Amino acid sequence: MNSFLKYQNEQNISLFTDFYELTMCASYFDHKKFEPATFDLFIRRLPPNRGYLMFAGLEQALQYLSNVKFTEEHLRYLKTQGFSQPFLDYLRDFKFTGDVWAAPEGTVAFPCEPLIRVTAPIIEAQLAETFLLNTVNLQTMIATKAARVVNAARGKAVIEFGLRREHGIDAGMKVARCSYIAGCQGTSNVLAGLAYGIPVFGTMAHSFIMSYENEIDAFRAFAKTFPANSTLLIDTYEDMAGAEKAAVVAKELEKTGHRLSGVRLDSGDLAETSKKVRKLLDQQGLSYVRIFASGDLDEFEIENLQKQGARIDAFGVGTKLGTSADKPYVDVIYKLCETMTADSTYAPMMKLSEGKVTLPGRKQVYRFKDAQGKFKKDVIALADEKVDGEPLMGKVMEKGKVTYDFPSLSQIRAAASENLSLLPDKYKKVTGAAEYPVELSQNLEKMMENLKRKLLKNEISESS
Amino acid sequence: MNSFLKYQNEQNISLFTDFYELTMCASYFDHKKFEPATFDLFIRRLPPNRGYLMFAGLEQALQYLSNVKFTEEHLRYLKTQGFSQPFLDYLRDFKFTGDVWAAPEGTVAFPCEPLIRVTAPIIEAQLAETFLLNTVNLQTMIATKAARVVNAARGKAVIEFGLRREHGIDAGMKVARCSYIAGCQGTSNVLAGLAYGIPVFGTMAHSFIMSYENEIDAFRAFAKTFPANSTLLIDTYEDMAGAEKAAVVAKELEKTGHRLSGVRLDSGDLAETSKKVRKLLDQQGLSYVRIFASGDLDEFEIENLQKQGARIDAFGVGTKLGTSADKPYVDVIYKLCETMTADSTYAPMMKLSEGKVTLPGRKQVYRFKDAQGKFKKDVIALADEKVDGEPLMGKVMEKGKVTYDFPSLSQIRAAASENLSLLPDKYKKVTGAAEYPVELSQNLEKMMENLKRKLLKNEISESS
Numbered sequence: 065m066n067s068f069l070k071y072q073n074e075q076n077i078s079l080f081t082d083f084y085e086l087t088m089c090a091s092y093f094d095h096k097k098f099e100p101a102t103f104d105l106f107i108r109r110l111p112p113n114r115g116y117l118m119f120a121g122l123e124q125a126l127q128y129l130s131n132v133k134f135t136e137e138h139l140r141y142l143k144t145q146g147f148s149q150p151f152l153d154y155l156r157d158f159k160f161t162g163d164v165w166a167a168p169e170g171t172v173a174f175p176c177e178p179l180i181r182v183t184a185p186i187i188e189a190q191l192a193e194t195f196l197l198n199t200v201n202l203q204t205m206i207a208t209k210a211a212r213v214v215n216a217a218r219g220k221a222v223i224e225f226g227l228r229r230e231h232g233i234d235a236g237m238k239v240a241r242c243s244y245i246a247g248c249q250g251t252s253n254v255l256a257g258l259a260y261g262i263p264v265f266g267t268m269a270h271s272f273i274m275s276y277e278n279e280i281d282a283f284r285a286f287a288k289t290f291p292a293n294s295t296l297l298i299d300t301y302e303d304m305a306g307a308e309k310a311a312v313v314a315k316e317l318e319k320t321g322h323r324l325s326g327v328r329l330d331s332g333d334l335a336e337t338s339k340k341v342r343k344l345l346d347q348q349g350l351s352y353v354r355i356f357a358s359g360d361l362d363e364f365e366i367e368n369l370q371k372q373g374a375r376i377d378a379f380g381v382g383t384k385l386g387t388s389a390d391k392p393y394v395d396v397i398y399k400l401c402e403t404m405t406a407d408s409t410y411a412p413m414m415k416l417s418e419g420k421v422t423l424p425g426r427k428q429v430y431r432f433k434d435a436q437g438k439f440k441k442d443v444i445a446l447a448d449e450k451v452d453g454e455p456l457m458g459k460v461m462e463k464g465k466v467t468y469d470f471p472s473l474s475q476i477r478a479a480a481s482e483n484l485s486l487l488p489d490k491y492k493k494v495t496g497a498a499e500y501p502v503e504l505s506q507n508l509e510k511m512m513e514n515l516k517r518k519l520l521k522n523e524i525s526e527s528s
Numbered sequence: 529m530n531s532f533l534k535y536q537n538e539q540n541i542s543l544f545t546d547f548y549e550l551t552m553c554a555s556y557f558d559h560k561k562f563e564p565a566t567f568d569l570f571i572r573r574l575p576p577n578r579g580y581l582m583f584a585g586l587e588q589a590l591q592y593l594s595n596v597k598f599t600e601e602h603l604r605y606l607k608t609q610g611f612s613q614p615f616l617d618y619l620r621d622f623k624f625t626g627d628v629w630a631a632p633e634g635t636v637a638f639p640c641e642p643l644i645r646v647t648a649p650i651i652e653a654q655l656a657e658t659f660l661l662n663t664v665n666l667q668t669m670i671a672t673k674a675a676r677v678v679n680a681a682r683g684k685a686v687i688e689f690g691l692r693r694e695h696g697i698d699a700g701m702k703v704a705r706c707s708y709i710a711g712c713q714g715t716s717n718v719l720a721g722l723a724y725g726i727p728v729f730g731t732m733a734h735s736f737i738m739s740y741e742n743e744i745d746a747f748r749a750f751a752k753t754f755p756a757n758s759t760l761l762i763d764t765y766e767d768m769a770g771a772e773k774a775a776v777v778a779k780e781l782e783k784t785g786h787r788l789s790g791v792r793l794d795s796g797d798l799a800e801t802s803k804k805v806r807k808l809l810d811q812q813g814l815s816y817v818r819i820f821a822s823g824d825l826d827e828f829e830i831e832n833l834q835k836q837g838a839r840i841d842a843f844g845v846g847t848k849l850g851t852s853a854d855k856p857y858v859d860v861i862y863k864l865c866e867t868m869t870a871d872s873t874y875a876p877m878m879k880l881s882e883g884k885v886t887l888p889g890r891k892q893v894y895r896f897k898d899a900q901g902k903f904k905k906d907v908i909a910l911a912d913e914k915v916d917g918e919p920l921m922g923k924v925m926e927k928g929k930v931t932y933d934f935p936s937l938s939q940i941r942a943a944a945s946e947n948l949s950l951l952p953d954k955y956k957k958v959t960g961a962a963e964y965p966v967e968l969s970q971n972l973e974k975m976m977e978n979l980k981r982k983l984l985k986n987e988i989s990e991s992s
Contacts, residue, residue, distance in 0.1 A: 066723065067538050068587070068591060068702075069537050069538055072536055072537075073536075074533055076722075080718075081691075081717075082716040082718070084732055084733060085730075087750075087754060088733060088735075090754075091736070091749050091750045091752075091753040094752065095749050095753075137722070138722070141721070146754070146756075146757065190735065190736075193733070198693070198697075201692065202696050227544075228657070228662050228860075229662070229665045231694065231702075232662065232697075232698030233541075233696075235696040235698065235699050238532075252546040252547050253544070253547075254543040254546070254550065255545075257609070258601070258602070259530065266548030266549075270864075272552045272555070274867075274877050274879065275565065275877075288555075288558065289551075289558040301983075387856040389857065392851040393851050399734075400738050400739060413738050420795070
């Protein structure tokens with residue numbers, strides 16, 4: 065029995081792909097199709113209730129493109145799957161040699177806007193599809209969800225607490241990363257603390273309380289170990305009785321020159337209980353003790369609690385954030401938008417299928433601001449068009465080499481925060497968000513009209 | 529910038545934990561609480577529409593328990609997080625020394641039935657919580673979902689196709705594994721093919737078709753590369769026109785002594801189109817060409833298609849399986865059920881919170897069969913009780929050493945298949961499944977009554 069993590073490393077990332085990427089590549093190879101093609105990675109539509117997306121996942125996408133290679137073990141395995149020796153020999157020397165443009169992580173984005181644009185020999189560009197989608201799907205989904213949760217918390221701290229129900233190891237790490245990017249104060253995931261320097265937080269479980277004969281013994285034991293930093297879980301038996309005992313322990317701590325950090329509520333009517341607990345603590349001169357709440361929270365529930373005037377200072381948000389439970393994926397796709405024809409001219413491509421129309425050609429997104437400097441509208445245009453507004457994508461890779469100065473996680477987080485502050489509130493509502501205007505440039509529209517006409521003509525003549 | 533996978537290996541698995549596990553352990557250490565405690569891992573309730581659970585994740589859980597240890601890098605990091613030197617010294621020599629009982633992977637299980645039971649010094653047992661929950665949550669959720677999808681397909685092949693939207697690397701691997709355990713024929717994930725020996729499948733994307741001037745050129749190119757094994761995607765422009773061209777290519781293949789494997793539909797009205805495509809193929813003597821369908825499928829949609837008499841031979845099921853989209857988590861929890869008191873006697877523990885009552889004591893689950901050998905009911909009993917019926921859990925670890933002869937993936941898959949066949953159909957319905965009877969033994973009920981009385985008495989006297 066191998067360790068389940070044995071193959072989960074950089075060296076094997078090339079095989080972390082759908083089998084069809086390899087069969088298509090084998091056929092391209094067979095037919096000597098090495099011309100460059102351009103693919104757009106974008107999200108077709110917003111998940112329910114979301115008024116915007118927060119793009120994340122670029123750093124891992126570029127790591128993949130920089131590292132993708134095939135080992136002898138891979139080639140032996142692929143041989144058993146029916147690939148020809150010439151193709152396997154080609155894979156032995158495979159590396160990604162293309163150009164990539166992308167929006168920075170932390171960018172506020174909207175449907176159909178290219179987030180990553182890959183131009184490379186079609187085999188190289190095609191092979192990257194699965195990994196790029198996988199990493200952008202998870203990270204953009206979580207950053208978007210976390211941004212909504214943080215927004216609903218209106219300045220109160222949000223801690224990402226979902227590790228136990230996130231989908232495996234890599235998800236646990238990426239959820240912590242993207243939640244932090246989107247404004248969470250930290251995570252419960254200790255390994256993410258080590259790997260990314262994200263602040264880690266945690267209190268205690270009900271089992272800790274239960275392992276002592278009396279609740280107050282558990283409180284005292286914990287406060288003795290962490291006198292400067294204890295948050296006591298008060299709902300194991302009965303909230304208010306728990307709060308009273310926490311107050312006793314807080315007074316005991318004061319005598320040793322320490323202050324109880326907080327109490328945690330994890331069940332019941334959090335709005336009502338938090339008000340009662342606040343009153344009890346305040347009456348005892350413990351207004352500095354913070355109330356931390358957790359238990360089945362998400363942006364909808366937090367908004368609810370705020371409306372009810374809950375006296376909660378910080379939210380621990382777990383499963384529903386860490387799995388984006390109301391919509392555990394985004395409609396991220398990777399579509400061919402340009403190929404090179406036999407006579408070496410670029411040919412824009414588009415898909416016409418109902419509800420699945422794609423935008424042809426190499427594109428850029430331009431953002432326009434209003435007089436107050438807030439985001440006003442975006443225009444998707446052809447890359448070589450002259451358009452006012454701020455371009456969202458920059459070059460991040462040239463001929464297979466990263467040309468991008470990777471921002472630190474703090475820098476990404478700061479950029480995300482600024483972007484969110486420039487997005488008007490009506491697009492950030494937890495429910496009923498307004499639709500942000502995204503227009504197509506005249507040249508892009510014209511290209512689409514021409515292509516549609518040509519494709520329909522082709523299709524009719526071909527089928528008849 | 530580190531590789532995003534740098535810390536995702538066995539050596540660092542100990543820190544893949546919620547911070548509170550470590551703070552609780554530090555306080556236990558501080559107070560010399562080294563007595564054994566027993567925790568049950570179980571699922572509190574069934575996700576919507578599910579009538580049963582398929583347990584998976586044991587192999588990874590035991591790998592974790594066998595490997596958990598702390599490196600110097602971990603200890604240095606934990607020191608910065610406020611842990612005391614004596615506790616860090618304790619962690620330096622930490623290993624798991626407990627006993628574990630568990631049900632085999634592929635077991636059909638029901639709410640509140642212990643699936644893994646850990647008895648160990650409380651620090652060791654507590655520390656394991658996050659990882660065990662994380663791995664059982666994902667894998668049991670996916671095995672359960674996949675079993676439903678396979679059941680809805682009624683003997684037609686199901687391939688797991690969700691890699692691009694699964695939550696990161698580890699999820700991609702575990703989803704492939706658990707889908708296969710639950711009866712899928714294979715996966716699109718090539719790395720899972722290499723790592724686990726799971727059959728891999730794939731066809732082609734729309735981009736492959738679009739990269740050729742004409743659809744039929746793309747078909748011919750692919751069939752030339754894979755003459756013995758081509759499935760042609762026929763819906764890029766128009767299904768029936770695509771089917772006609774596929775038939776032309778099939779006839780061309782016949783002349784070279786080969787047979788077209790199949791055609792794939794990925795959009796539109798799959799039931800109607802599959803019937804028309806089947807008729808067209810049959811009329812051309814191509815009854816051997818299989819129809820493969822994909823696109824937003826899950827157990828509900830597959831049942832729908834079957835009801836409409838769709839002529840589909842195999843289903844590619846992606847995002848909705850790979851993320852368990854209708855419910856992307858299970859309510860798996862890990863609860864203290866027994867501690868040792870100061871006088872070295874075992875004390876059963878239970879939680880009384882409304883809707884969150886837990887079952888006290890060390891337990892076993894017994895399964896009863898009817899006269900036809902089908903599953904009839906389960907009884908949760910105390911471990912030392914004498915109960916008829918087949919015990920579900922066996923000992924898998926003793927004093928920290930695995931005592932379990934790990935079954936191969938094929939063996940787990942065969943056991944899962946047999947278990948599912950023994951579960952009466954009424955519990956396997958896609959919607960409206962009946963509730964399987966799970967009873968508590970008399971001794972367990974008696975223990976709960978006594979404990980409730982004691983706890984309530986304690987609580988009243990404590991609070992007053």
